[in-house]
Amino acid sequence: QSVLTQPPSMSAAPGQKVTISCSGSSSNIGNNYVSWYQHLPGTAPKLLIYENDKRPSRIPDRFSGSKSGTSATLGITGLQTGDEADYYCGTWDSSLNVVMFGGGTKLTVL
Amino acid sequence: EVQLVESGGGVVRPGGSLRLSCAASGFSFGDYGMTWVRQAPGKGLEWVSTINWNGVSTGYTDSVKGRFTISRDNAKHSLYLQMDSLRVEDTAFYFCARVGYTNYGMDVWGQGTTVTVSS
Secondary structure (H helix, E strand, C coil): CCCEECCCEEEECCCCCEEEEEECCCCCHHHCCCEEEEECCCCCCEEEEECCCECCCCCCCCEEEEEECCEEEEEECCCCHHHCEEEEEEEEECCCCEEEEECCEEEEEC | CCEEEEECCEEECCCCCEEEEEEEECCCHHHCEEEEEEECCCCCEEEEEEECCCCCCEEECHHHCCCEEEEEEHHHCEEEEEECCCCHHHCEEEEEEEEEECCCEEEEECCCEEEEECC
16 A cells, blocks of 8 residues: 555546545655656556646646645646546655655546 | 667566666766666556666665666666566566656656566
């Protein structure tokens, strides 16, 4: 079981907005930057958000990130069927000295 | 084009060894830390190991400490993962990734290579 907690699954209709949460502690999210990844099984994961709220240039602004205290959130607006994927948060844990990922959230766009 | 290409995966018996390689191109490899991440069947992403830009500093998840060794050859633009004493639970898809941002934000990923440990 991951130290970073995400909802296992979420679903929303095309065009709608979804927010995916990632809950941790002071040793990880509370004092370190959070990244978010999109992963389709069998393909390379893709970085969506880094340093809590920054987007790589190739990532559309439909994707956003935020952090408050020991929790982080990924927001996706204008959902498309192509957004169906697994989404993971990730960060460094300063107490355990490990990189950690959340358990992942399977997003269904229906 | 910035690219990472893994190789070296395969099928091995429990207790056996494999050496994964990750060939980098399109960027100054020696300027970046690198990581290995795996995904076991039906499971999520799991961090395996990290190495800093010059190979001096490394880190491992507890389950592979003492069995896996990460290394790099900056002259060859290559990252490696030597996996010894393999266990069935090491079966996974292994990705290499570039550490591009603070606190291990991984901005470039390879397509991965499959490791199957089975008797």
